[in-house]
Every structure is written in structure tokens, then in C-alpha cells.
Amino acid sequence: MNVEIKQGHTHLFVVKCFDREGRLKWVEVVNNFVTNEGLNDILNVYYKGAAAPTAFYVGLTNASPTFAAGDTMASHAGWTENTNYSESGRPACSFGAVSGQQVSNSGNPATFSINATTTIGGAFLTTNATKGGTAGKLIGGAAFSANRSLANGDTLQVTVTASASSA
Secondary structure: OOOOOEEEEEEEEEEEEEOOOOEEEEEEEEEEEEEEHHHHHHHHHHHHHHOOOOOOOEEEEOOOOOOOOOOOOOOOOOEEOOEEEOOOOOOOOOOOOOOOOEEEEEOOOOEEEEEEOOOEEEEEEEEOOOOOOOOOOEEEEEEEEEEEEEEOOOEEEEEEEEEEEEO
16 A cells, blocks of 8 residues: 655745844745754654754855755755854754744744855754854755845844644
8 A cells, every 4th residue: 555645844944134224135935945864853752752952053055055855964065054154153043832833933033143245045954053063963954046145244034933734
């Protein structure tokens, strides 16, 4: 018997860029690609009793990222991390209450203080705060519809919404 499962686990990234005066420059809304490592971690925690991650963090990618199912923080040939921001580590993704099969950090978006002229092409969710590091689990990544230029003094706010669906 061959049965196709239609449920899913997804993330939606909403990235807002503000200039140094606080004016909105652009908004990017994109679905996150959940990696095999991220899906396996979810299954291990829920069904096997493995220790759950204690925190999540948001990172940025350089231009034109290509995420793949087998990507991990230690090995991801299709993209590189962009670290052109003032924070000493990746900003925390502090999720609020779960409701309606969703959880989000909308009450406290991850914030990046851009400190150079740079181009980004996406964002990712991980379990490690080390800026530019390769430890932790890569939950997934989101490639923007187009590369985005940032100026020194810009601020990015990233909201991540995780959803589970039975349809």
C-alpha cells in the first residue's frame, strides 16, 4: 500500500529593512526550506525523547543562496553566512505561545544592526548563536526573491513563524 503523507512543517520569514532614520526601505516575505537535519531533530525530540534545543537563532546569507535538504551548519555548499552586523552573535529567535498550530517571534523580532555596505540573499534558523560559526543544527533557510542591498546603519527585523499542518 502506497500512501502519500500531506502534512508539513514550515517556517515563514518576514524580513523588514529600515534605514538609519527608521524609515521602511523594503519587506521580504519568504517560505523557509526545512532541512533534513531540522526535520530529524523535530522527530527525535518529539518521538524519541531527545533533548530539545534550548534556543534558536537567526542568521543571514550572502547573495543568491541555494539551500539543499542535506545542508547542515558544518556543510552547506550553496551559501555563505553574512556577518556584516554589529551584534556579537546571531540574534535570538524568541518564540511566543503556540496557538493554531503556529508559533512566532513576532512579539520580539530578531534584529540586525548592519555595519557595512553589503548584499544579502536570505536568512536561516539555527540552534547556535556563534556568528559565522559551524556548530549547532541548521533547521532551515529562506532564499529571498532577489538579492537585497543594505547600507551601513540599516536595521533588519526578522520575524519567523513556524507552522505545522495536517493538510
